[in-house]
Amino acid sequence: MQQNRSSRLDKIELFLAACTAFFAPINAARVPGVYFTLADFCALLCLVVMLANHGIPRRLFGSLSELYYIALAMFCGALLFSSVINGDSISGLIGVGQYVFSFVIFPIVLLRRNHREAWIVGLSFLAAIVVICLHGISLIVFEIEVSERFVAVNGRLRGLVERTNELGALLAMTVPLVVVLTRVGWFPKWLAWSILAIIFYTVMLTGSNTGMGSYMFAFLGMMVIGKDAPRNFLILAVLVAIMVGVVMVFGTEILPEIFQKRVVAGFTAGDIREFGTLDGRLVLTYEAFDLAEEYLFIGMGFDQFRELSSHNAPVHNAYLLFLTEGGIVALFGFLLLLVVIFARSSSVILNTGSLNGGLYLMVTILTYCIVLTALPHVYGRFLIMPWVVAMGITTTIPTDPNRQASKYGKLRFAKAN
Numbered sequence: 001m002q003q004n005r006s007s008r009l010d011k012i013e014l015f016l017a018a019c020t021a022f023f024a025p026i027n028a029a030r031v032p033g034v035y036f037t038l039a040d041f042c043a044l045l046c047l048v049v050m051l052a053n054h055g056i057p058r059r060l061f062g063s064l065s066e067l068y069y070i071a072l073a074m075f076c077g078a079l080l081f082s083s084v085i086n087g088d089s090i091s092g093l094i095g096v097g098q099y100v101f102s103f104v105i106f107p108i109v110l111l112r113r114n115h116r117e118a119w120i121v122g123l124s125f126l127a128a129i130v131v132i133c134l135h136g137i138s139l140i141v142f143e144i145e146v147s148e149r150f151v152a153v154n155g156r157l158r159g160l161v162e163r164t165n166e167l168g169a170l171l172a173m174t175v176p177l178v179v180v181l182t183r184v185g186w187f188p189k190w191l192a193w194s195i196l197a198i199i200f201y202t203v204m205l206t207g208s209n210t211g212m213g214s215y216m217f218a219f220l221g222m223m224v225i226g227k228d229a230p231r232n233f234l235i236l237a238v239l240v241a242i243m244v245g246v247v248m249v250f251g252t253e254i255l256p257e258i259f260q261k262r263v264v265a266g267f268t269a270g271d272i273r274e275f276g277t278l279d280g281r282l283v284l285t286y287e288a289f290d291l292a293e294e295y296l297f298i299g300m301g302f303d304q305f306r307e308l309s310s311h312n313a314p315v316h317n318a319y320l321l322f323l324t325e326g327g328i329v330a331l332f333g334f335l336l337l338l339v340v341i342f343a344r345s346s347s348v349i350l351n352t353g354s355l356n357g358g359l360y361l362m363v364t365i366l367t368y369c370i371v372l373t374a375l376p377h378v379y380g381r382f383l384i385m386p387w388v389v390a391m392g393i394t395t396t397i398p399t400d401p402n403r404q405a406s407k408y409g410k411l412r413f414a415k416a417n
Contacts, residue, residue, distance in 0.1 A: 009053040016046035016116055017109055018124040022387065025128045025170060025382040026286035028120075028149060028160045035098060039381050043109045050109070057112040061344055062395070068340045072103055074333030079302055079326035087301015095302035098379040103337070106384060111392050116363035118392040119186075122177060124390050129174050130195060132160045132167075133202040140205050140256070147398075155258045157205040161382055165316075168211015169371035171199045173364055173386035175218040178359040214367050221363040281316050281374075284309065288320040299327040304379070318372040341365055344391060357394035364390040 019042040023029055029038035050056060076096045083092020110121055136159035138144065139151055149162050161167040177196050181187040187195075195221070199377040203211045223235070287309060291300070305314045305324055315321050323331040364387050372378060393415035 009049055013046055013049045013053060014113075014120065016042050016049060017113070017117070017121055020046060020109055021121045021124040021385065022128045023123065024385045025132055026160045027162050027380060027382050037381060040101065042229075043105055046109045047105065052261060056108055060107050060111045061340060062347070064340045064343055068095030068337060071333050071336035071340060072100075073321070075326065075330050075337060076100060076333075077244050078299065078330035078333060079322070082295075082299035082326050082330070083301035083304075085298050085301070086295070087299075087304040092302040095377070095379070098343065100383050102379045102381055103194045105389055106381060107391075110388050111395070113392060113396065115393070115396040118389075118396045122389045122393050123186075125385055126174065126177060126181075126195075129171065130198065133161055133171070133198045136167075136202050136205060137198070154207075155208045157202065157258075159202070159206075163373060163380075164206045165208045165210050166380065166383065168203050168206040169375060170382050170386070172211055172214035172218050172371065173367045174199065175215060176222050176360050176363045176367070177386070177389065179222040180218070180356055183356050184349070201256075204256045205258065207256075207261065210371060214371050218363055218367045221366065222359065276412070284311060284313060284315040285317060285320065287311070288315040288324055291321070291324045295324050295327060295370055297327050297329075299325045299330060301325060314376040316376055318373055318375055318378050321376055338365070338369060341387060341391070344395065357397050361387070361394045 020039050023037065023039040023042060026039070027037065030036060030040075047056075061068045076099055079099075080089075080092045082098045083089055083095070112210055113121065136150075136157045139146055139159075140155075140157060148158075150158050150160070152158055152164060156164045157167065158164050159167050161170060175196065178187070178192050178199070182189050182192040200215060203215050288305070291305070291308065298307055302325055303314075305321060306312055309315075315324070319331060319334075322334050342362070342365050345358055368383075368387050371383075375383075378384075
């Protein structure tokens with residue numbers, strides 16, 4: 001009887017974890033005026049079921065778990081302390097609460113599952129990405145009139161994420177997952193290339209230089225590292241030749257208009273000021289360095305940069321934002337947190353021998369580190385999902401020495417039964 005009850009709870013728990021992964025990228029599904037999403041609701045329900053079933057896993061990051069929580073405590077503690085001293089204590093509590101929810105609750109719900117369940121969570125997340133892309137493309141292609149939540153006044157796609165650069169960054173960080181799905185035999189190549197093309201076109205619709213640059217980094221990182229690098233170089237050369245040929249024959253007019261204005265114009269003019277709002281962001285970056293000297297040890301407090309800035313906007317660089325709003329301790333804590341996450345990717349290769357697994361996790365995390373240089377606060381659930389999914393899949397790779405070999409690396413992922 002007890003075993004049947006536990007089995008039912010396991011299924012409910014997995015269903016809620018999959019729902020959490022699916023709704024996390026759909027940022028539009030949230031309570032108006034409060035940042036509490038449908039994914040948050042599913043995560044809390046899953047947490048309750050976990051407590052009733054087998055309890056909460058404590059060592060989500062293996063031997064590095066304690067260091068992870070120490071780093072997060074440094075980051076959140078410095079941010080809250082700075083808010084109490086120099087900023088708004090209520091705003092600081094809310095901000096720290098959001099970061100704790102993202103970096104503690106979501107990993108608890110989504111990590112430490114078996115390999116089969118980790119793949120189910122990952123595929124649920126990818127399904128949401130495809131929905132977001134198709135929804136966004138339909139809005140632009142069919143010129144559907146919608147609110148500014150989904151399409152900005154200047155025509156940039158915000159989609160169900162409701163943010164332009166964040167949408168581009170999210171899609172870029174999903175690329176390694178799509179690539180690795182073909183290498184482990186889950187997806188046929190035609191399906192993977194179709195999804196990559198849909199993601200690429202959606203990134204173009206955002207007009208995000210950050211998104212496009214991150215997409216190319218993630219794609220190249222997955223393609224040019226490994227035993228099949230020479231063949232992949234040839235494939236990339238053919239793809240580039242085809243794209244250049246199409247543009248030369250039909251002109252840049254075949255590209256999305258917003259992509260022409262914000263990305264192509266910068267390359268053709270050879271002027272950095274033509275790359276969207278990059279020029280304005282550099283001004284905010286210089287201002288952040290100036291303010292950092294004053295708030296080096298005790299920051300100005302959560303969400304106070306926009307209040308003190310002469311431009312009334314936050315600097316679009318998470319590292320600089322943490323430095324100015326939380327001080328050097330907050331920045332060090334966050335960097336230490338990234339080191340812990342990166343160290344886990346190295347341990348995947350060392351402990352399992354899976355080049356695919358280590359490469360997938362490492363490229364995802366590196367892409368995450370890159371996009372942080374162009375985004376403000378990053379407590380949005382959708383932004384942590386790519387590396388949480390990658391870590392969930394790769395850290396549960398079976399260590400059975402008899403598992404099947406793969407031509408893509410030493411060993412392949414185990415495929416869920």
